[in-house]
Amino acid sequence: MIPLSRYLGRLFRAEPHGSDRLALRAAPAVVCKPEPALKGEELFRSFGTGDTRSYALKGVSADFRPGELNLLMGPSGSGKSTLLAVLSGLLRPDAGAVGALGRSVWQMGEDEMERFRLRHCSYIFQGYNLFPALTAREQLEIVLKWGEGCSAREARDRADRVLGQLGLSRKAHLRPAEMSGGEKQRVAIGRALVKNPALVFADEPTSALDWENGQQVINLLTETARERGAMVLVVTHDPRLTSYADRVFELADGQLESEAAPAASGSGLPREYEHLPLAGHGPRVRLYNPDH
Numbered sequence: 302m303i304p305l306s307r308y309l310g311r312l313f314r315a316e317p318h319g320s321d322r323l324a325l326r327a328a329p330a331v332v333c334k335p336e337p338a339l340k341g342e343e344l345f346r347s348f349g350t351g352d353t354r355s356y357a358l359k360g361v362s363a364d365f366r367p368g369e370l371n372l373l374m375g376p377s378g379s380g381k382s383t384l385l386a387v388l389s390g391l392l393r394p395d396a397g398a399v400g401a402l403g404r405s406v407w408q409m410g411e412d413e414m415e416r417f418r419l420r421h422c423s424y425i426f427q428g429y430n431l432f433p434a435l436t437a438r439e440q441l442e443i444v445l446k447w448g449e450g451c452s453a454r455e456a457r458d459r460a461d462r463v464l465g466q467l468g469l470s471r472k473a474h475l476r477p478a479e480m481s482g483g484e485k486q487r488v489a490i491g492r493a494l495v496k497n498p499a500l501v502f503a504d505e506p507t508s509a510l511d512w513e514n515g516q517q518v519i520n521l522l523t524e525t526a527r528e529r530g531a532m533v534l535v536v537t538h539d540p541r542l543t544s545y546a547d548r549v550f551e552l553a554d555g556q557l558e559s560e561a562a563p564a565a566s567g568s569g570l571p572r573e574y575e576h577l578p579l580a581g582h583g584p585r586v587r588l589y590n591p592d593h
């Protein structure tokens with residue numbers, strides 16, 4: 302962030318006019334693109350060994366900016382969940398680098414990584430992953446008490462505020478077994494967003510929901526990006542979500558659709574990938590929604 306005084310100083314440069322007077326002259330406007338909040342560089346990941354080895358990521362590079370909702374789409378098995386896991390610090394790549402909020406994710410030690418994830422990242426998965434014994438309110442409170450050391454009072458206030466925003470105030474006392482699928486997903490999202498994360502990762506967050514509930518979820522994720530400035534990355538098969546997105550990235554067979562072959566882009570290919578045909582095709586970002 303440039304301090305305001307320096308920014309204004311750049312915009313209006315004082316310069317001598319005549320011998321003893323100063324005049325303000327407007328400098329040419331500078332349009333600043335925000336730095337990426339998340340950056341993947343030449344990411345490779347495979348599973349298994351020998352004949353059963355499958356290559357899930359074959360040199361993927363992409364930048365994701367703060368304040369934007371990004372979708373990651375592509376056919377089943379194209380590597381979407383693997384890419385999300387590698388970018389979010391959950392799965393170590395075979396090769397390549399991930400930068401997040403100016404830090405090099407895969408060079409952190411385990412404890413440092415844990416703290417980084419706790420402080421800055423939130424995850425939303427298909428299966429909700431709620432604690433069966435806790436009420437909706439307690440699912441959110443626990444994140445604040447254990448993650449941020451909030452007092453019981455503050456945790457309750459913040460949990461109730463978020464449950465209210467999710468339309469769940471009257472369900473705060475219910476346990477997961479007593480909630481519908483849509484309610485459980487909204488609680489899971491509330492739990493992810495209550496700590497104001499800078500990076501939000503969601504894997505198929507609407508797949509188990511009808512469109513009414515799905516819309517609520519995508520609206521919340523959109524608000525999280527646009528109003529709170531978070532980088533939100535969502536893996537989805539649902540084409541209805543594209544109209545909400547700032548950018549849509551398409552994966553096909555472990556490569557982003559525009560990806561130049563890593564070998565062609567000049568960086569060394571990991572040896573175990575040398576035999577693969579890694580040709581890029583098409584534009585990388587298939588859709589950019591300029592209205593947002």
Ligand SMILES: Nc1ncnc2c1ncn2[C@@H]1O[C@H](COP(=O)(O)OP(=O)(O)OP(=O)(O)O)[C@@H](O)[C@H]1O
Nearest residue numbers: 348349355356357376377378379380381382383384
């Ligand atoms: N834990 C694993 N063990 C072995 N192979 C895996 C594992 N996870 C993913 N793969 C393989 O990696 C490839 C990419 O899988 P991934 O789950 O990332 O794809 P996807 O695009 O998210 O698929 P879907 O849309 O069906 O969820 C697939 O061929 C898959 O079989």
